[in-house]
Amino acid sequence: MIDTNTGGQGPIPPASAPDRRAARKRRLRSIAGTVLSLALTLLGLLLVTFIIGRVMPIDPVLKVVGDRATQAQYDAAYQAMGLDQPLVVQFFRYLTEVLTGDFGRSISTGQPVIEDIKRVFPATLELATLGTLIGVSIGVPLGVIAAARRGGIIDQVARVVALVGYSMPIFWLGLMGLLLFYGILGWVGGPGRQGIIYDGMVPHVTGMILVDSLIAGDWGAFRDAFSHIILPASLLGYFSLAYISRMTRSFMLEQLSAEYITTGRVKGLSERAVIWRHAFRNISIPLVTVIALSFGSLLEGSVLTEIIFSWPGLGQYITKTLLAGDMNAVLGGTVVVGTCFIGLNLLSDLLYRVLDPRSK
Template sequence: MISELFGRRRAKPNRGAIRGWLSTFVGVAATLFGLLLATFLIGRTIPIDPVVAIVGDRATPDVVARVRADLGLDRPLLEQFWIYLRHLAHGDLGTSVMTSRSVVEDVLHFFPATLELATTAIVIAVLIGVPLGVISASRQGSPLDNAVRIVSLAGQSTPVFVLGLLALLVFYVKFGIAPGIGQQDMGFQGAVPERTGALIIDAALDGQWDAFRDGLAHLVLPSLVLAYVSFSTITRMTRTFMLDALNGEFIVTARAKGLSASRVLWRHAFLNVAGRLVMVIVLAYAGLLEGAVLTETVFGWPGLGLYLTQSLMNADMNAVLGATLVIGGIYITLNQLADMAYRILDPRAKS
């Protein structure tokens, strides 16, 4: 008894789990380093001179050379990369030429608007897409199932910027039932104090309900366009997972026990696919944060995507690389969270 007790105390941790977590850590670190290297090389190889963007194309050669030396762009590429990593370790992404502020400040200012848009879109996509996918699978081959498949396929086949332009053309230009581009009307510009960075939340916290309704009206159309893209993926994957589950032996057993159709569908089949579905939703959310660049550009939404586009047009490479790095880092992080959620929610997943 005592030997068993001490034997349990001396039991070594699960080596497979340790190897799994170590492998995950190494994979994330390698991916982040690859992202850093890729963004750095892109910034140094594209035919845009950041020095000219700073001093202008009429500056004298002496001024251009001095600024290039101050920025360290006259040094070997390997040394430039080391300086880049050293600054990044201190949270320094450089200064934006376009805004004359640090890129970190700009990211903190613009990212909440992107988060507001993407979060609204994923909530809409999940609330509509998951039930439709489940019902479509339960009625395989029915007119409803065929309609859901066609709508989902159209959403995955059409570029998001085309959807955005069509939505503006129909609902803003043709029928006039949606507001124009931007996050709010001109009359509300600067009226809402910035607390969280999300306009409708800040307006609600400040009790400015007119500004809240205006912000919500501007949020509807771009969020619906983004939601349609994610809705298509979530609906199709939900339907696929549910069809696989409904053909399982445990469903036959549940039906043989006399359980109701709704209980078999939601309690047994749906819960069986929840782990995989959460992974799909998290990855879809990461894709929204990444793909909001085109949507924000079309709708003039003042988020990180529009900031990235305008920075690229102004040859503001510090801002371009900083925003790209942030978006890539978020995508990698959410990818790992999705994997962890899948392992926790699905007992069949190996650690």
């Protein structure tokens, strides 16, 4: 609702105007505060990454000119990259460019960083989203049931599932998964995001092939992309499931031992109502944080999963560019990851308000 108070027109109760103005001021201040803290966080993130990148003993010039370059070619590239300037100057120059939307060019791909990110981020986003969906849809019910029937068979199974999820090397599990489901059973597509036949056939809209193929109405491409994503997504889903189910279980146990639950039971509420309507509703807030964090960590990109499944995502991109001393790319990637985390934080804040009546 926009306040259209123009002074005296219409039946506005006299007391409400200052109230609304105060409320609006509070809201504006809160938005300004959020924006400011967002900007400061990103700035800090960039500064730290920039410094780490510069003190790393890797020479980015060599990546550009190659092993065979003469000293003269090396010096020319060194100057062209602005590395002869003091660090402070380099950082501010970078910052001004970023503010105008120019993230520079990556030296590992020869392309503008923004183009690279537009390509690799949707791949990761698609994978992480599906992985989180799998993790949540199985992990949460598993955790709740494990807590409700503590010590029961499901609880034991959940414990083993989580333990395996925590301790199994993702590299091994990924390869075994490929061997079994792709190599032996032939149920899923192999490494890569798409089968060769569909490669480059789906018009680029969001960069997420599942979404793009639906937009294009290409059911065959969708099925193909789904068969390629399901295994790596399940793998990531399994790891987030392990974490989410354990957290859900411990949150639930805490609630189930609270007095209001005992009261509910004494009053004759069904066990189902006690668990789902009362206990579960109360853990939804910390659970949102757990899920958001888990999603965030998948968005950073799971490097090993991306390597095994030849998934051209953000994790591989940042790792590879970091090792090449390709700072433009690393900083660009960092901004994306940082923004994601901040965004997820804001989102979970928003969800708190929806879920927690007190915050209203």
